Amino acid sequence: MKSLSFLACLSLFALIFQFAIAADPSQLQDFCVAVNSPANGVYVNGKFCKDPALVTANDFYTTGLNQRKPTNNTAGATATFLTVNNFPGLNTLGLSFARADFAVNGLVPFDYHSRASEILLVTEGTLVAGFVASDQRYFIKTLNVGDVFLFPQGLIHFAANVGQGPAVAFAAFNSQDPGTTFIPNTVFGSNPPINPALLAKAFQLNITTIMELQAKF
Structure with a gap:
């Protein structure tokens, strides 16, 4: 009976530990707006915290993702990321965001995110998106406006425009720096x-x- 209880506790601990390392660490304060100067506070999650008394609504606000980005590059696509490095309010919150613009036949090249899973929403055009699992199985889907596709953490994936015009998609990540x-x-x-x-x-x-x-x- 004691052995059974020990195994049950061990299994529970393993499950909790698995969830604990699944994403960025949870914050122990309301927020920790990132700054580059150590004079402003303590070092948390790779960034220094701004003095909470000096934090304003602008630290949690950004703009510009409604604007098309140039796609006149070799891939025919441009990804614009909002991470803790350019949106300091994300620090310790375990979130980031991106916009992807595609020219006709444009492609966001094969990539992976070592610290985050990605969820992709198509808002314009038609994309084909896919990823390859560790056992080499290939998952692929054609996405139209309003469709959502998920890329698991650490797996190689891509998205390409297969429509007749430009395409736009937005992505969210469960890490402040994917x-x-x-x-x-x-x-x-x-x-x-x-x-x-x-x-x-x-x-x-x-x-x-x-x-x-x-x-x-």
Whole structure:
């Protein structure tokens, strides 16, 4: 009986621990508006806290996500992120937000978020979105206005415009700084460059092709 109780407690502890590390730590105060100067307060979640007496409504407000962003780049898409780095009021709240603008045939390149899951809402146009699970299963869906798709934390995913006109989507993340890593840029555009021979072996390509890809990034 004691062994059963011990196992039950151990299982409960493991479950609680799993939830505890699933997202950013919970705050122990109403808010902690991020500042860069240590003179203003304590260091919490990678940022210093602004003196609560000096906090105003503007610390929790931003604007501009109603505006289209240029998409005249190689991917034909632009993602505009609101994270703790440009929206200080997000500090310790475990949230961030983004807007993605797509030209016709535009693509937000294959990426993943090491610290957050992502939920995507289409507000204009038609997108195809998908992700690959750790067992290499591929989940893909065509999304129209009002449709929502979920990208689990840490899994490689993408979104592409398959409509006849521009597309817009908004995304929310359960982290103040999702840790966005774009796969092509990271692999082929690292500084200093990864040895082309290693990449050639990993991708089963010749070194010349790898070097051409590195030159693009």
